[in-house]
Amino acid sequence: MMPMPPTLSSLAGLRSALFATLLTLGWASIAHAGGLVGEHLQWPTLQELLRVLTLRDYNTRVVIVGTTLLGLAAGLTGTFLILRKRALLSDTLSHATLPGIALAFIVMTLLLGDGKHLIGLIAGAAIFAVLGTSSVLLIQRYSRLKNDAALGVVLSVYFGLGIAIMGIATRMASGNAAGLNSFIYGKTASMLFADALLIAITALLAGALCLLFFKEFSLICFDADFAATQGWPVARLDFFMMTLVVVVTVVGLQAVGLILVVALLIIPPSTARFWSRRLSVMLGLSAAFGAASGMIGAGISALMANLPAGAVIVLTAASLFFFSLVFGTTGGLLRMAMERFSLSRKVMRENLLRELYEWQESATQAGEIGSEPLPHAGPRLEELLPRRSWSAHSLKRGLRQMVRNRWMEATDSGRYLFTTAGLELARGVVRKHRLWEAYLITHADTAPGQVDWGADTIEHVLDERIIAELESRLPGLAPQKVPKSPHLLR
Amino acid sequence: MEWSFIDTWIIVTGMLSAMSCALLGNYLVLRRMSMMGDAISHAVLPGLAIAFLISGSRDSLPMLVGAVGVGVLTAVLIQGVNKLSGLDQGASMGVVFTSLFALGLILIRQAADHVDLDPGCVLYGAIELTPLDVTTLFGWEVPRAALTNGLMLLVNVGFVVIFFKELRISSFDPALATTMGFNSGLMHYVLMGLVAATTIAAFESVGSILVIAMLIVPGATAHLLTDRLDAMLGISLVVAALSAVLGHVGAITVPTWIGFRDTSTAGMMAVAVGVLFLAAFLFAPRHGVIGKMVAQGLLTLSINRDDILGMLYRVRELAGKGVAAVKAEDLRNALKTGRWVRLALMDLLRNKMVRHTPEGVVLTARGLTAAANLIRSHRLWETYLCDQMGFCDAEAHYSAHHLEHVTDEEMQERLNRAANYPTQDPHQKAIP
Numbered sequence: 001m002m003p004m005p006p007t008l009s010s011l012a013g014l015r016s017a018l019f020a021t022l023l024t025l026g027w028a029s030i031a032h033a034g035g036l037v038g039e040h041l042q043w044p045t046l047q048e049l050l051r052v053l054t055l056r057d058y059n060t061r062v063v064i065v066g067t068t069l070l071g072l073a074a075g076l077t078g079t080f081l082i083l084r085k086r087a088l089l090s091d092t093l094s095h096a097t098l099p100g101i102a103l104a105f106i107v108m109t110l111l112l113g114d115g116k117h118l119i120g121l122i123a124g125a126a127i128f129a130v131l132g133t134s135s136v137l138l139i140q141r142y143s144r145l146k147n148d149a150a151l152g153v154v155l156s157v158y159f160g161l162g163i164a165i166m167g168i169a170t171r172m173a174s175g176n177a178a179g180l181n182s183f184i185y186g187k188t189a190s191m192l193f194a195d196a197l198l199i200a201i202t203a204l205l206a207g208a209l210c211l212l213f214f215k216e217f218s219l220i221c222f223d224a225d226f227a228a229t230q231g232w233p234v235a236r237l238d239f240f241m242m243t244l245v246v247v248v249t250v251v252g253l254q255a256v257g258l259i260l261v262v263a264l265l266i267i268p269p270s271t272a273r274f275w276s277r278r279l280s281v282m283l284g285l286s287a288a289f290g291a292a293s294g295m296i297g298a299g300i301s302a303l304m305a306n307l308p309a310g311a312v313i314v315l316t317a318a319s320l321f322f323f324s325l326v327f328g329t330t331g332g333l334l335r336m337a338m339e340r341f342s343l344s345r346k347v348m349r350e351n352l353l354r355e356l357y358e359w360q361e362s363a364t365q366a367g368e369i370g371s372e373p374l375p376h377a378g379p380r381l382e383e384l385l386p387r388r389s390w391s392a393h394s395l396k397r398g399l400r401q402m403v404r405n406r407w408m409e410a411t412d413s414g415r416y417l418f419t420t421a422g423l424e425l426a427r428g429v430v431r432k433h434r435l436w437e438a439y440l441i442t443h444a445d446t447a448p449g450q451v452d453w454g455a456d457t458i459e460h461v462l463d464e465r466i467i468a469e470l471e472s473r474l475p476g477l478a479p480q481k482v483p484k485s486p487h488l489l490r
Numbered sequence: 491m492e493w494s495f496i497d498t499w500i501i502v503t504g505m506l507s508a509m510s511c512a513l514l515g516n517y518l519v520l521r522r523m524s525m526m527g528d529a530i531s532h533a534v535l536p537g538l539a540i541a542f543l544i545s546g547s548r549d550s551l552p553m554l555v556g557a558v559g560v561g562v563l564t565a566v567l568i569q570g571v572n573k574l575s576g577l578d579q580g581a582s583m584g585v586v587f588t589s590l591f592a593l594g595l596i597l598i599r600q601a602a603d604h605v606d607l608d609p610g611c612v613l614y615g616a617i618e619l620t621p622l623d624v625t626t627l628f629g630w631e632v633p634r635a636a637l638t639n640g641l642m643l644l645v646n647v648g649f650v651v652i653f654f655k656e657l658r659i660s661s662f663d664p665a666l667a668t669t670m671g672f673n674s675g676l677m678h679y680v681l682m683g684l685v686a687a688t689t690i691a692a693f694e695s696v697g698s699i700l701v702i703a704m705l706i707v708p709g710a711t712a713h714l715l716t717d718r719l720d721a722m723l724g725i726s727l728v729v730a731a732l733s734a735v736l737g738h739v740g741a742i743t744v745p746t747w748i749g750f751r752d753t754s755t756a757g758m759m760a761v762a763v764g765v766l767f768l769a770a771f772l773f774a775p776r777h778g779v780i781g782k783m784v785a786q787g788l789l790t791l792s793i794n795r796d797d798i799l800g801m802l803y804r805v806r807e808l809a810g811k812g813v814a815a816v817k818a819e820d821l822r823n824a825l826k827t828g829r830w831v832r833l834a835l836m837d838l839l840r841n842k843m844v845r846h847t848p849e850g851v852v853l854t855a856r857g858l859t860a861a862a863n864l865i866r867s868h869r870l871w872e873t874y875l876c877d878q879m880g881f882c883d884a885e886a887h888y889s890a891h892h893l894e895h896v897t898d899e900e901m902q903e904r905l906n907r908a909a910n911y912p913t914q915d916p917h918q919k920a921i922p
Contacts, residue, residue, distance in 0.1 A: 087581035088525050142779045143771055145519075149710045152524035153767055156703035160760020163699055167753030168745050259532060263588030270581050308599055311592040318589035331576055
């Protein structure tokens, strides 16, 4: 795990300043570079746009259909990969295919004279993907190295082996190894009908198998141990799931290349997580995001010369990811910030109501306050300030909000008083607090002097049901009345 | 094999870049962030491209600045995505570095119009060509790549030496480092920046595959061989240097066996370091697979030997003054551990603890002493378990059976004292 940076505030300030500078510099240079890039991009005419949108070109049609289906298949299988926390295994796996491709090429050149039979190359890739995966598992099982080191070792050594064998393949007199590079970078734009057909078959297969084994896969994703105790062949199912990933990776290799196929496996499911946590919905969304990335990316690339399709597809997927990271409904940043904001507003409101209530309570010395607000004993802002660890700024804002909602009113001398509605609300808040205090004292053996803190943290999240439960467990308290505080008030 | 000064320089360049990567790689392996090396070395691509586009040249300095900037940015982004999104470390790494790589590919395609920059060159490097690009240093002609990587190695060695303590503490226990007043977060980003700089220095000459291999594999190999950090650093440097030599020699010899001239040196260096890793994985004394198997085998053997001795002793006890020979076949049937019994018997024969007679195997005088000692441990344990712990049923026999193999002289003596110097065990058998 990554070390957590210290939480000292001065350092944090320095760091965020540094981070902001870095980002600005980064964006400035990217924008500058983008400007340079922009000069070389040829913007499409309306006619070209229409041609691509209606899939009129045979070539464009093949490419767009191919990448869309690939995105769909990768999105489906990638979901399980992410849930099994094996995202980077796909990276290792795709790098490990290279020696297989190169070896298959050499063998086929020697035996058949021509090394570029797609099926043979794919078979070689698949064999080495499985070998690489088993090597990772072996290293993890039989040595002290952790997952990350095992992945890194296998990835780099297999890829190096692949480069070494490729080196031999390119020096072979017979056979033309030039096309092998397409497995590393992909050759989306020159996708053939046969490639698209292969992708379509794979996508169909992946989709069908994901539906067929939905229950089994979800079981081993969420609780493999439980699945094992229920008698499911976990190891075999796991292997089967990984085989699906291998198939999609290998088929995707020459479409978008080694590294970018990894992106298609990882990014769409990660995006889907921001919209739903239900597996079935996630699967569908992930497939949709993958397909959309493939379609939009290939479309943009077809419209503008000089933009490699694989990279544009991945950048499309990445844009979807960052959009969802901000706007997603489950765990999206905006949503979480809003929830946190409204919670802190609620906490502020309830704290203020209780402080004012208790202030008046201790001022009257008469136990419970009647239903009429007391006109005389309102605190000033300066008097409220030391009662809790709130800043003058946030207290002022909270009070302003109280006045705006007509729960309190400020007198001319700067004293704050409840309105009738505010008092009613405050009674509810204080009642919650004291019920929990009473519960802590009678049922959790907490000393009366210490219950205030415990109740303070939880009173904001007590709902009606828990209040009712508390009332039934504390029979001595009269319903609908505010109990007395068990400890001295400040 | 024809050797020339070019080969020497290739090896020197390879060694320097491999060692500078390996040194930092140790900390990546220890911090369980090996894949961070992979991520950063892919993600620096846009940094390179942007540096190109802005400076319009292939000078080292702008590239270095671009790479370090993007390297640190990658680390920040990965941590940010990881923390903000709740995705696990691996997935956030995958999202960030593949996106940056894609961005880099697009930028490089655009940059290709301005400067000669081939993504293939970035991936495989061209270590074979580095000796041709020379610069002069103190009147010597030195390849530029060797100089860059040598400088990088010096910087890395300096960093590791100066911050040895801080790096160690923040790698093994970031929380402790924080309480001791080091900023382990800062350490993390400095390390990532250096990794990016090293990556870029090595990129130019040896390409990204070798960079990833040399970042991770030497450290992982050294981690299998030692538990000490300083030894680990040393071993990883040796492994890196060795694999550079082996790699280049392999690249110009191995293909000739099957009728080809040569192959990629960078690729073969990665293969060489992989072979060294495999060797450590199998044969490391304490953490290797074979080492562990041998240790386990020796333990099994010694337990079987003890069991044979114990059985022969008990038979002798039952037979009184009679013949106490046991057939090897019966031993095998009784102990039910198959071929281990034969191995153990051979070992005992070699040590003159037992001898063969026509009736079967019997104890020698030496064997008798050893067997008596073993039975003494067993019966002392039984007595102790029964008298002191109230553990008298058949289970106690099995516990004693396990414990007898690991009881040494001193423990036997203490056991004797704890059990009040018994003469008989709970089954009324004499304690020898």
